Amino acid sequence: MRQSQLRDxxxxxxxxxxxxxxxxxxxxxxxxxxxxxxxxxxxxxxxNRIIEGEKLKADATWDxxxxxxxxxxxYLGGAKIAKLLPPMSRFSRGGEDRKEKQxxxxxxxxxxxxxxxxxxxxxxxxxxxQMRGA
Numbered sequence: 001m002r003q004s005q006l007r008d009x010x011x012x013x014x015x016x017x018x019x020x021x022x023x024x025x026x027x028x029x030x031x032x033x034x035x036x037x038x039x040x041x042x043x044x045x046x047x048n049r050i051i052e053g054e055k056l057k058a059d060a061t062w063d064x065x066x067x068x069x070x071x072x073x074x075y076l077g078g079a080k081i082a083k084l085l086p087p088m089s090r091f092s093r094g095g096e097d098r099k100e101k102q103x104x105x106x107x108x109x110x111x112x113x114x115x116x117x118x119x120x121x122x123x124x125x126x127x128x129x130q131m132r133g134a
Contacts, residue, residue: 013115017042043116050108054101055086065109069117076113081106 021038025031047065051058061084068076081102088098 014119017115017119039116039119043112046112046115050105050112054105054108056084056105057086060084065112068109068113076106076109081109 017039021035024038025034047061050056051061064076064080064084084105085098085101088096088101
C-alpha cells in the first residue's frame with residue numbers, strides 16, 4: 001500500500017477520531033492512557049447508536065461484537081447477525097424485508113469493526129463489556 005493510499009484510508013476511517021482526541025488533550029494529559037480509553041468510549045457510543053437505531057437485541061449484540069475485535073469481519077457474518085435482529089416477519093408485505101435489515105446491520109457492524117479494530121492497542125473486549133452502558 002502506498003503512502004497516499006494509507007493516508008486516504010486513515011482520512012476515511014479515523015481522521016475525525018484523531019482530530020477530536022488531539023483537540024481534547026492538554027500538555028498534562030497522559031496520552032498513552034487517554035488514547036485507548038477515548039477509542040473504547042467512542043466505539044461504545046457508536047455501537048450503542050447502532051443498537052438503538054436498528055433496534056437490535058442489546059445483550060446479544062454485546063455478546064458478539066466485542067469478541068469480533070481481533071477476529072476480523074468474518075466473525076460477524078450471517079447467523080450471528082440474524083440473532084441480533086429484533087423480531088420481524090420473514091415475509092414482509094410493504095414493510096422492511098428481514099434480509100435487507102440483516103444486510104444493513106451487517107454492513108454497519110462491519111464498518112464499526114473496520115473503523116475501530118486497528119485502533120485497539122491491546123485486546124480491549126473485556127473493558128468494552130464493562131463500558132457498554134457508557
